Structures are given as structure tokens and as C-alpha cells.
Amino acid sequence: MQRTKVKDLLTGAEAGKEVLLKGWVRTKRGNKFVNFIAVNDGSTIHNLQVVADSEHFGEEALKDVTTGASIAVTGELVASQGKGQAYEVQAKTIEVLGKADPETYPLQKKAHSLEYLREIAHLRFRTNTFGAVFRVRNTLAFAVHKFFNERGFVYMHTPIVTASDAEGAGEMFKVTTLDLDNLPRTEEGQIDFKEDFFGRATNLTVSGQLEGELAAMAFSDIYTFGPTFRAENSNTARHLAEFWMIEPEMAFHDLKMNADLAEEFIKYIIREAIEKNADDIEFLGQRLAEEDKSKPQQERQEMTLMEKLEFVVNNSFERITYTEAIDILLNSNHYKKKKFQYDVAWGVDLQSEHERYLVEKHFKKPVIVTDYPKDIKAFYMRLNDDGKTVAAMDILAPGIGEIVGGSQREERYELLVERMKGVGITEEDLWWYLDTRRFGGCPHAGFGLGFERLVQFVTGMGNIRDVIPFPRTPKNAEF
């Protein structure tokens, strides 16, 4: 007999038929006469109830059917006599495929703290919360490809190992095969990377953007979606040392087209999650509502998770320039009452508290901030005609902060070289990048979107470590 997944069994399409069910036991309860076993196989947040009559199953037969065990059940799929579910399986046979000693199995049939579950990340997939989170993550990942594929973008695999350390996006992890206990030295006493695997110093990538631009100069529209590494000593709920980033790059796009695409993209993939994972999102929403009960009134959410997502999908993102953002902040009561810890002034980067005010208090929706001062942004961003600002854009999301960072790129050779010099990058460092400006260069734009931050936004999870299977953070690379 072919195994049917719980998700399909729960539709009732096979009611009255003999079915084969395989999965993991969530709970077992009952009495001398009848036992109920809740089985989950990850195909849905919902469990399927297996009914085991004592006529067919003695104590011995069910002894090893404990929370966490994997079992195979055959029996008839019938309408449930009980209240909590429409269908259940009246068991004929139950085989324990893998035992789980209840004395030592770390997961119990009760709510565990997220911090505790993080310590047993190898088992946390088996909980309702993480089951829901990673089903949503899967939908979002697939939707990324679907969105770009439908629009004729080419999916480009940019390198993970890179010799370019000139991107300025952050501290990098070194990649080497040199014997660290016996490093080869040059005559000047420096480490001799000529002896290293690649014959030069190499690192893990902090961004695929520069390579992505090269591809966009041939395919028009490309995107990357891959792992990215930052060796920053960042200990926050929104930073990882290893994370996944999506970086589209479009030839012949200006800043506005860039922002339009980013907004459309975010809405599209959220819509996919609402459509495909409604019950997961409902469950995560209930979790948050439960959490909210222990918070003071002021900090509680006005909308449920599902309402929030629908609001984002159905409303335009706010668009303002950096200069307008500064004006809003300066004119706010919050500023006048000196409630900001950091001062607000044109030319200074927006602090977390400022971004939060704009997004969560003032606009109460995602905000696209454009045209930042050139001195606080990367060298490759296109200089505006005012000579002071660059064609940059950040998308700020409620509760998450910066979710997208992008820009129109500087396509003018001389201006680009000048800005590179300003940050200490030589023409030799990036000769291949500069070649795109020498040979058939054109206006183009792109952005980077932190995938985990998007998963956080859609699932409502507060800590980025809970939306990636095995988080890598400073002092933590377990599993």
C-alpha cells in the first residue's frame, strides 16, 4: 500500500478506504479501552488522530508508541466521532519504526521556550512552531524563484569564495589551506599567500552584487539567491554570520524602477505565503497573540499576523527621500520631547530608533527611503545631480528594520573611479568591475534583500536565529 501524507488524509478524499500513514507521534492519550495517537509528518501543522482500540491493541502493543517515536499505521480513514477533527484513522496495525525513550527525549508535549529549542535545533523541526516557520520559509524561497522566473530573470550563481575584499560590506571570513601552525612568510615577514590554495588571499563572499552586475550587462535582468557571510561580531536578533541573500540586478533600470520591483517582489512572495501557508500563519499568529498577553498594553500588536501581512500586500509602501525623513523626525513630538537617544541631523545615518519611529509610529507601514547622503553609502551608488546624495534606497519594515538595501549603480567611469579612490580601492583591485563601465556600460540598478529578515517578517518571529535551521552567530556553530 502506498503511504499517504497527513495533509492529504485530512482532506477526507480517501474516507472509507484503507490507508497507510507514517509519521511521528506528538501525543498519546486515552484509557483502558481506547487510545488516541496524534501523528504528524511535517506535511501540515495539523496532526492526524489515530484511534487504537484495546480490542486490537494491548498495553504491550502501544508501549513504545510514545511522544517522538516514528510509526507506520494502517487502517480505515473514517469521519471522527470526536470533536477536534473531521477525520481520523481507525488503526488495524501499528508498527513502531523508531522508538523515542520518553525519559530522555528532549521534546515534551508542552510548549518549550524558543531559547531552549535553539539548543536542540536538531529536533526543533518537530515542534508546531518550527514546523510552521520552515514550511513558510520553503514557500518564500520557492516564490523568490517563481517571481523572477516569471519575469524572465536569469538565476545566476555568483561565487562563494572570492579574492575581492574591496566590497566594503563588512568583515570577511578568511579561506585558506595554509598550515596555521606554520605559516609561510615573505621576506618582509608578511604571510605569503602565494603559497595558499588560490595563490592569493581569499574570503567568503559578503555579497554577490559586483559579479551580479557583470551578468546583468549581458542578460539584462539577473538575480542571485545564495549564502552570504559576514564576520562581524554582531550579537543581535537580526544578524547572522551566515545568511541567505537575494540580489537582483537590472540593466536599464533607474532608482524608481528598482523600488517598484522591490515592492512588487515583497508583495508577491508574501501573497504566496498567505495563499499556501494560511494555517501555518494562523498558528504563528496565535502564538504571537498569546505572547502579547504578557506584554503591557502599549507594546501589543494592533493587528494579527495575518492582518498585518494582508495590509502590507494591499497597501502601497510609503516613499520618501532621506531629506524628507530627516524633516519628519525633526518635526516630530518625539524629537521635541528629546526622546531620541541619538541626535537627528542631515548627513548622519538614521539610527534604529529613527527608522523605528518612521515605520512603526509615523507611517505604520513599510517605508522606502531614497537618496541618502553620499558619504554614508557605498562607493558604487550613483551620484545624484545635486552632488550631495546618491540614488540609494532602503526598505524599512515594521518590527524588522532594514529589509532591503539597494541603489542605482554608478555607471559613469570617471565618477566611479573617483568614489573608489575615496574609500581606498584602486583601479587594479576591481579592473573587471570597471570594464563593465568601459565596454557597453549602461544605467542599471539592483538591491539586496536579507532572506531571513523577510522570513522573520512573514512569520512574526522576533529572533533571526529562529528562522534559519542552524544559525551561525559569534561563538556558535553547533550542528
Added chain:
RNA sequence: UCCUCCUUAGCUCAGUUGGUUAGAGCACAUGACUGUUAAUCAUGGGGUCCUUGGUUCAAGCCCAAGAGGGGGAGCCA
């Protein structure tokens, strides 16, 4: 990296002014119960009070250092 809080049973947590045998709920085991929904009820077993050092007649509680974790900040996606 900085600020701040936390670490007591398998899990979540209480533990008074430093005082004799460290508690609760859940989990687990045993028993009861004819359809349960984190089933319920009864009984029972279960402790390196994070580690090291110190103060004291006496430390889970006070002091110091260290480890791990949470929240906030910076860096960013």
C-alpha cells in the same frame, strides 16, 4: 564590542533578613477512568542550586572572576 538582566529537577519557574530535610506546575513511572483534544484524577521516583575562588559558625541567597543565554545598542541584510 558596549550596556543590562538571567542561569535552581527533563522543561517552565518560586525560594523571605544568609539558618536545620530546597519547593510547585508540567513531563516521566504506576494505578483509576468507555471517545480523548497539551485528556483528567491519585500515588511515586527525580537536584553538581552554571563553574572556580572568597567572606561567614553557617551560602541557592553576599563578594570576585569566568562560562553560557536573553533584551537593548553599534556594524548591516
